Amino acid sequence: MSTKEKILARLKANEDVLSGEALAQELGVSRTAIWKAIKELEKKGYQIQHTATGYRYQPSDILDAKEIQAGVQQAIDISVQETSTSTMKDAQLAVMDGKKSPLLIVADMQEAPRGRFNRPFFAAKQQGIYMSMLLEPKEQLQELPQYTILMAVAVAEAIDELLGVDTQIKWVNDIYLNQKKIVGILSEAMTDIETNSLKYVIIGMGINFSIPQENYPEELQEKATSLFPDGKATITRNQLIINIWNRFFDLLTDQTTYLxxxxxxxxxxxxxxxxxxxxxxxxxxxxxxxxxxxxxxxxGEEKMILSSGEISLSSIQ
Known part of the structure; x- marks a missing residue:
């Protein structure tokens, strides 16, 4: 663990002000090294209060793999990236690289986000949650849960619990708040060609977290919004990520209620x-x-059954 990481851990663990001298003595470094590390943390976006007697950590909305890992009840590996072309593609590459599952990949910014049918969606740096989970199901194909639907319920319930709102779901994979889209979800399966069996499932999503409403492109102003459209979040992205995946794994364990x-x-x-x-x-x-x-x-004269993999609703009235 670097000096910077040690300082961050100490500040997070202590609600009181910690002096630069005390930190320097504890970590065996100079006060100048402490000051430089504090500046580096602030450049990354961490909020640290400077007082006459030292430093105090302030709640900061910085994606933190260790914080997420500590909060998620299921044992998972986590990779946090500053930017990604697509976390779905990152998960596919992780399979090729032999990475273990469950693996959660989270990006601060996604350069080429996409949803169902390869449709692009709007992303903003440090104001959204862009993540994909790589899973290796143990069930037979016919026993698999409907991952997109289960995930939609997990996300909706996690948001409702933390924000005290009532989200709604548009079939099959979009979460809405106040009649505007806030989340898009995408699930993909990877099969073993030799055995013709399911090998991996990747669940990805983009969440509009704190993008100010005025920052959306004109064509999206009436269609999309954020959890915090004024740009002032009252929770952190780490908190929401933890709540989402805890709810997901709970529903995966007991699949009697999500539908x-x-x-x-x-x-x-x-x-x-x-x-x-x-x-x-x-x-x-x-x-x-x-x-x-x-x-x-x-x-009217007949009923038609629509599969999420082949069709999308163009309008709802």
């Missing part, structure tokens, strides 16, 4: 929806969500 919660939080059921299949446009009423996460749409 019911998903249906209750759906703002699609009972609404008129429009979608396309094979270049034909259909309009019907979203009637139900099946036990395998498919959307049943009542077209």
């Amino acid at each position: 019911g919660t998903y249906r209750k939080k759906s703002f699609v059921l009972g609404k008129k929806v429009t979608f396309k299949r094979k270049d034909h446009t259909y309009v019907g009423t979203a009637a139900a969500i099946t036990d395998t996460g498919e959307l049943v749409v009542d077209l």
Whole structure:
């Protein structure tokens, strides 16, 4: 552990002011080294109060692998990156590199974020959460939970608990707050070609955390928002990440409730929806969500079952 990391750990563990002299003596370095380390921490975004008698740590929204790892109840490996082209691609590369799972990859900024059907989404440095989890399921293919749906419930419930709000879910993978999108979720499977069996599952997501509303592109102003649209977060990203994955692993252990919660939080059921299949446009009423996460749409004379992997709703009324 570097001097900088040791100082950060000591400041976090102590609510009182710690003097530079006491830190220097404890760590066996000069006071100048302490001062330089403090400056380096502040450059990274850590908030440290300077007083006449020393330093005090202030709550800082800095992604911290050790803090996340300590808070998540499941044993996972964590990689925090300053920037990533795509955390989904990073997870795929991790498989090729022989990395262990579960592996959580979190980025402070994502340069080429994408969602379902390779659609891009808006990202902002230090104001969003961009992460992917690499899992190695032990179940048979037919026994696998609907990961996208389970993840949507975990994210929605984690946000509701920490912020005291009531999020809603748009089939199949978007979380909404105040009728605007705040989270997009994407799940991908990797198969073993030789055995034709499922090998890995990657669940990725982008969360609009504290992007000021005025910073969104004009075409997204009415469609997207953040958990803290004024840019002033009352919780840290680490706290939300920890809460999300604890909820996810709880639901994964007990899979009896997530589908019911998903249906209750759906703002699609009972609404008129429009979608396309094979270049034909259909309009019907979203009637139900099946036990395998498919959307049943009542077209009047018939009912059509939509799979999340092949279709997307173009409008909801």
